[in-house]
Amino acid sequence: MKQHLGRQVGVQKVEVSLRDGKVDITPKEDGRVDPAQILKATYDSGVSVAEMDMTVRGKIVKDENGNLTLQSLPNQLFVLAASDLSQSLAPLAGSGTQVTLRGQLYKKMEGKKKVDTAGPLKLVVQEIEKKE
């Protein structure tokens, strides 16, 4: 799995802890890593993902449906799941303010064996690390 993930676009380093079942991925500086692709590649290598968290920096914008979205370069959009924390970012929409967020992008549903990456992954904001 480590080798398989290390071959994915935008991945610089993969660290695996067998004891904790934890996988840490350091993206390359070009930011071209695709979390949905990482998720799929992990399943393809024969293990199932219980959850996926990430730290991401970008601008808050509203998409065409009015959803709060984190726009991260190059051209990645993460819809923010509705919560008090994500709503606290609403005033920043369209302001150009860069925020750094830590959040959960995926959590395995009980009873589901296969990952569903067909739809966009929603980011559940867990912490607002920085506004600048």
Place this chain on the structure above:
Amino acid sequence: MKAAKSAMLLLFLSPLVPHSQAEIRHIEMRVEGMT
């Protein structure tokens, strides 16, 4: 003319500038079934 040249230069060089404002900083997963 000078401004136009500078604008053209900026246009051509911008893809080469690192996207400092991009980005996913870190991804962490908890996995099951790893041996």
